[in-house]
Structures are given as structure tokens and as C-alpha cells.
Amino acid sequence: TGEDRLATDDLMDEVETFMFEGHDTTAAGLAWAVWCLATNPKIQEQAAAEVAGVFKDDADREATRDDLHAMPYLDRCIKETMRLFPPVPIVMRKLQNDFECGGHTLPRGVTVSICPLAIHRNEAVYENCQSFDPDRFLPERSVNRHAFDYIPFSAGPRNCIGQRFASYEQKVVLSWLLRRYRFECGMKLFDNPPMSEAVLRPKHGCLIRMYRREL
Template sequence: MAVETSAGSVVPGLEGVPLLGSLLDLTSDSLGTYQRARERHGDVVRITAGPPGLRAELYCVFSAEGAQQVLATESANFRKDNVFYQEIRDSFGNGLLTSQDADYLRQRRLVQPLFTRRRVDGYAGAVAAETEAAVAAWAGAPDGIVDVHDEMTHLALRAVTRILFGTDADATVDVVDRCFPVITQYVLRRGYSPVKAPRSWPTPGNRRAAAALEELYAVCDRIVSERRGVAPGGGGEDLLTLLAEARSADDGAFDAAELRDQVLIFLLAGHETTATSLAFALHLLGRHPEEQARAREEVVRVLGDRTPEAADLDRLPYLTQVLKEAMRLYPAAPAIGRKSVAATEIAGYAVPAGADVILAPWVTHRHPRYWPDPERFDPGRFTPEAEAGRPRYAWFPFGGGPRACIGQHFSMLESVIALAMMLRAYEFEAVDAEVPVSAGITLETRGPARCRIRRVTG
């Protein structure tokens, strides 16, 4: 089946069952469903999901050129208006990830000075300190085995809360660690459900999510209130203080509710994404000892025994290639949604106004047109020469266009520093050959990602 539109070719449709379409496939394995859609029907595929009368139609775009059109060249025609973004707004607020139009432009102007390369480079010391503490704690790992996904989630959360809150980091880590999984799963369930009970109804799921949100909001509001009570210039250098002091003649300043929204979005986007990249980089190196040895040799040669600094990013090219290849195979944002404003064509196919459009880095990053032997781990794909030979959006783990992730330099800084310190201290051997994953708000593991670690000697 396919939908007729006024211009362009008919979009091929993925086969589904008569009553529910591909709803069950999407809820059980959306990434595999997108991959099958591309393999069977090409770079633009329509997937229907849900019962008649409540059916959603997803226009999936898998090519690099299509991704560039949606995110960059025609970005004004594709908005963050789908059901998942609305659920994230309702839980985590209208921060930089979810806001649009004048709200987004104002927020971006206020926040941008805090994410310059020079400012972000100043966070290198905090990342190194948290990594050093994590590495030291592994000395007591039972049987010398650690779950690198759990460990990287904790490390990334510690780092981002320290950078956001400074001395108040300890007060927030436990709350975020406890509340975020409840809230993100709630958002995901509601996003996929054809019928949603109002959030105000006292269902068990609503009550659990409301309690988690209340606890999370309370700790953020307390710290925000303290920061806003400090005279300008009299606070610390943590990111929340700088956000509280951010102001301009045209855009004013953030009020307390806006500050909380920004903090929650930074917590959401700033720890789960980096944790995913680090965890899979370690796990992949644990499965490929030759690449691990090469990365370690570069780290030892460049750093010796000293603590890495921001300037070392450019001195560790192979380690950076390892991270980029890990982000290719396991992009932290495996699927990206938009809604079209006006009818358009993508790769010659008609996409109607109001269509839900899905980009899938998970699929594009495995597209054989851009990636020979796409499932193979090969950091050599990211030499400068190799990158120059591919379309810009063959690899887009940070999105792209005017809504590209504002924190991508921070993510790379944190990842390179942490990975360098961990490889210098330990050898990693993967215990679990494969780690099953699924698409949540970010990429989620569905099983352990264990590595056996041994102290590096000599």
C-alpha cells in the first residue's frame, strides 16, 4: 500500500498486519524494523502503525542526502512537533532540546556563549577528576569484571552534575539516577501508545511518574533558587551559575522555571548520550584487541603519566577515530523525528504536509552506499581523507543543521579524556560478545555490557 500525493512518486510502504500495521514490530524492535524497511524498499519508506482511526503513518528517510534535506537545507519545513517531543516537553520542560521558534532562538542566544570551545575546554579538569575516581574504584571490581554501560552512565552523570551544579553535585546524582529511568520509560510508553490517559488521572504509571518528577523538580528548584539569590558575578563557575547570570538587552534573562527546564534538558542530553558513546567504545575495543593496543600506544606516547587536557584532543587522532566509529555503530540518538509543515519531495518521493518524518542514524550509519561492510568495527573509516570522501550526513550522531547539538564539543572532550585515562590504566576484554539494544529517548541496552579489566603494567 502507498499514499498518493500531488507531486513526486508514491512512497513505498512496509508490509504490516491488517489491523495494527507495523505497531508491534515498532514497539518490540523499531531499529530492526527501520533497517528491514530500507533493505526491502529503499531510502524513503512509509510505515503505518496502530488500529484504524488511530493509525500513524511514518515517512522514514534513510539516505544521507535525505537527512541533510530534513535537518539542514529545508529545516524550516520540518518541526519538532511529533508526539515524542511533546511527551518530552511535558516531562522535562521546554528547554533547548524541545523549544521552537522564538523561544528556541532566544534560548540559543542566551546559552551559546556558555558553549564556546574556550569555555567548554575549561571543564576538562572536572572530567579528568571524575574519571580518575572511577578508575580507582575499579580496583575492587568483583572478579575483575565491570559492566561498562553502568559504569559509564554513572561517570557521565557525575561529570555533568559536577559541571552543572559545582559543589551541589552530590545532592543531585542520586535523585537523577533514581528518577530519570522512571520518567524516560513513562515518556516512551506514552509516545508509542495510540490511546493515552490524561496525565492527571491517578493511574499507577501516572502516579509513579508524577512522584519522580516532583522529586527531580524539587532538587533542581532548590539549587536554582540558591543560584538566583547570588549577586551577578558573585557566584561560582558552574554552568547553572553562568546560566542564571546570562542576559542581554534583547533577550532578558532566564526566569526560575526556564532555568529548571534548561537544567533538566542538559541532564537528559548530557549524560545518557556520552555514556552510550563511551560504553560502546570500551566494549568494541574489548572485542578488538589490536585496535585497543593501537589506541593505548597513542595515549601513552602523547600523555605519558600526566593528566589529559583539552589541547590533547587534537593530539589523539586515532582515539578520536575509535569514538567516532563507536558512535557510528551505536549512535546515542538512533532515531530522530520531525513533522513536515508543507508538502515536499525527498529523493523524488512525495511527502505530504503534516507527515511524521523519521530519520534513523542507526540505519544511515549502516547504509552500504556509504559504509562498506557496515557492521565491521573499523576506526580507519574516520581518517580525514575517508571523511572527506563521504556525504556530510552519512554520519550525524549530533544531528545537524540549525538544531545541531550545542554540546557536541563537550561530548567529544569528555569522551576523549575519559577514554584516554581508562585505556592507560586498564586493558579491557569483552565478556559479552554482543549487547542487545533498543531505541528509547536515547539508545538503551537490553543486557549487560561486561568487560574483564586488568591493570596495565610496564
């Protein structure tokens, strides 16, 4: 019926969501993941060994859901990448009620900026927070961590609707790349600072060399 039809503005919002949330952010996340692995070769080889163990002699087949669940180390590498370089560095929220914070009252209706980039580099939560350490996401090391200490997809009822899909997508692409290529980089992890735009991007692009692995 006419009442069920979306207005033009609503349709435009939906298109923007699919294009921005589902493309730019995932591409940026993958670029950062490759960068982190290229600048941490031992971690890269551990991830590649895990991937090789899952696919064994059939490296050309497509990844299944069971395959993705069988790569916990790669999953931790992705999580650690998004901790250091969350694709969306700032999220905005409009308060629905008065909110007490640090001895101050934020009134209902104001818009607050939340910075995952800063939250994820809190030394009180993440020891040696500037290092790339996928094992900080082992269950025994993250069990006491507050849920809001790690929010690459935002949090609450308005978090990223596509976060599960994005996580699967990154694992599919990275597992495909690691089966076939080894990444090298002559720079260090933080030699390529992030540009704080709507999507967090590496200032100098993803400057790496790729060498084909023996399948």
C-alpha cells in the same frame, strides 16, 4: 526585566536538556566505546599505544586540549563507535516547508523520524558496515562522504549544542581509562544488541573485565 525572565516550562526544558543530553547520552556513548574496544583487542592496543605516547611517563596528569588533539586514532575510535551505536537512535523534525523525497511530497507541518542507526549502517556508504573499523574516518576515506551520512549529533541548525564538549569529554575519560586498564570480553561485538530506547543502551550492560596496566 519581567519580559526577560524565562517561563517555568522554558526552565524545565533547559534542565531536561542538561540532564538528558549532557549525561545519559555521554554515559551511553562511553559504555559503547569501552565495549567496542574490549571486543576488538588489536584496535584497543593501538589506541592505548597512542595514548601512552602522548602522556609518556606522566600518566597521572590531567589531559590538556593539546593532548586531545594529539590522539587522532582515539578520536576515530569514538567516531566509529557512534557510527555503530549512536546514543540517540531516532531524531524527530517538523517540516517547515513541503519536501520532495523519493518521488513523494511530504507536506509542511508533518513530523518525520530520522534514524541515525540505520543511516550509519548503509552498506552503500560504509563498506563492511557491520565491522568496527576506526580507519574508515581517515580523511582520504571520508572525503567524498556526504555530511548527512554521519549524524550522531543530528545535523543542521538544531543539532546537538554540546557535541564538541561531548567529544572532548569522551576522549578525556577514555584516555584516562586506557592509560590504566586493559579491557577484555568473552563476547563478540554484536552479542550485546542495542536496546532502542530514548538513549541506545547495550541490552546486557557493559560486561567486560578490566586489568590494570603497568604505568
